[in-house]
Amino acid sequence: MSDKPTTIKEIAKILKISVSTVSRALNDHSSIGLTTKMRVKKLATELNYEPNQKAIQFLQGKSHIIGVILPELSESFFSTAISGIEDVAYKRNYTVLLAQSHDDADREKLLVEKMKTQRVDGLLVSVSKTTSTYEHFEMFKKLNIPVVFFDRIPPIKDIHYVASNLENGTYEAVNFLLKKGHRTIGMINGPTTLVASHERKEGYIKAMISNRLKFDPSLIVSCDLSETGTIDVMNTMLNHRRKPTAIVTFNDYVALFAMRYTRSLELEGIDFVSYANLPIINYMDYTPIASVEQFPYKQGKKAADILIDLINRPKNETGTEQAYFNVVVESELIVPTPK
């Protein structure tokens, strides 16, 4: 019966016109008469015709697939981002080829190869923590396949990327705490190698300065983000000559560790502000009083949009300087309304 999908040929045969006419009619080409168009379209819908994407993609040398390589699909930040990527891809008629590196540089490299084999039209990557070489990405550039980095940006030049700017979010966070009356605000920052750590620090400083307060560098401490590391820096904080009454932490995990620790010491009254990684925070008993939202969904959308734009940009004339998209998604302080 309806076993094999209808093709353009069959429509042509039934209507006794040529395949090309049918094709053009369906694509609303200007050189086809209105009546013919109508007839073709009518029959097409009757026969439930749907163009064979494979054939089109093959013919046009486009796979209409974008590769997405992320460290961990099951991490909330990334799965939310995927959600955004998928929504855009869907809307723009692209397919998402998904892969996860599990934060392993070797596997990541393999995946990049695989993506090449699959002839993806573009690549969206959040690099693994352990990635230290980047030739596999350079290769894509040579092949003229656009690559957009996303959230975790490698430290190389001439790349497209989308990342969140944590400076202003942090600024708002610190400002919020200042407005609440806090004067001694600690910050548990991440490793100094991360761009993200630097941005957080800048935001902190900016907030202090704009409130005409002196910036005390010793109130910002680096942390390896583990639980024991967090406890260590908390001890430093709590023994500081100026004991903070509020603390900004690098992420939700650190916040939870720190809060758990202070409670175990039966310390009360320290306000925590964090960066939103965990939607589940809504279900918890003790949570930061505010958090900086990084909009992973939005970031994913943006990155996908840029990638697809790049894929469809007019052939870059050789010799012309290539422009690089460096998009920054602003972060924002979210203060939950108490229920």
Added chain:
Amino acid sequence: MSDKPTTIKEIAKILKISVSTVSRALNDHSSIGLTTKMRVKKLATELNYEPNQKAIQFLQGKSHIIGVILPELSESFFSTAISGIEDVAYKRNYTVLLAQSHDDADREKLLVEKMKTQRVDGLLVSVSKTTSTYEHFEMFKKLNIPVVFFDRIPPIKDIHYVASNLENGTYEAVNFLLKKGHRTIGMINGPTTLVASHERKEGYIKAMISNRLKFDPSLIVSCDLSETGTIDVMNTMLNHRRKPTAIVTFNDYVALFAMRYTRSLELEGIDFVSYANLPIINYMDYTPIASVEQFPYKQGKKAADILIDLINRPKNETGTEQAYFNVVVESELIVPTPK
């Protein structure tokens, strides 16, 4: 330079042999001489040849894409499952076309259409909460495209599915609580329409009976899984003539709601056991003392494997009864070792 990928044609031209010979040589066809094979393969690797998947897929009428429709990508259960699906698809050379229904039946229907348009070779679905009609899936059956349901199974006949059996996990959970000395065990179950609710109940009953205890149906209450709903049923529980000393909850969210509520009443000493949805539970202060693991990763893997098997099964001779895969992944009680 290396702008356009190498094709089989170029290899043929360089070696002054025909395209078909090259193709066969690369595919280790028996009718090609060893020397020719060697020459071809050597040049192929030198030229970095990689077959154009699109062309092959087009020619063979196979897209090598499996569609995956899930309610929410960012929910941990599903993103973990995806992880498993992706790993299998990757290994078996399939591409995952991802889409999320956001638990909206209409969107789900649209997505199914889209999948059809994209000519997926197979479909993996966890149906949305609001889905109540299933013709769009029937259509796939007519087109001879296999569909495997997964975790959330629609209540219709003659389908392939993979789901977890919660009966034995629940049995273990209740048993565990009984061993701990509890005699009055409550259960906050989900809507009675769900298969999952039924299985949980069966497991509960089985555990009671095998311990020679009387089963009290009034200790099992249905809940809409919302926070207010949870509080309602908790009130019922707490005012029960036999107040439970332990409660099995439908999922982690319900457990958290319930635990928060009991703490707000300054009630202590009720043990909770839940079903593992949330990895983040490790970071929390108050958690269930045990949980039933449903192995979403394993389920995803299994479902993907079955789907791809179905895709590649020999053409089902008309008239032959079709066999349906109904795979059950056993659940298991996990008791965290206290740190």
Added chain:
DNA sequence: TAATTTTGCGCAAACGTTTGCTCAATGGTT
């Protein structure tokens, strides 16, 4: 009315690969 433009449509090539068929050359058997 003749010359020109416009309109509407068909022909055929192209995309990269696989595969059934054909066929020549080689080697082995009577």
Added chain:
DNA sequence: AACCATTGAGCAAACGTTTGCGCAAAATTA
């Protein structure tokens, strides 16, 4: 020496669609 089997390789079709080019008929202009 005549015959057959095997081996190795080429020809060409096929998959479904798009698109440049060509061409006839109709419509417009001069």
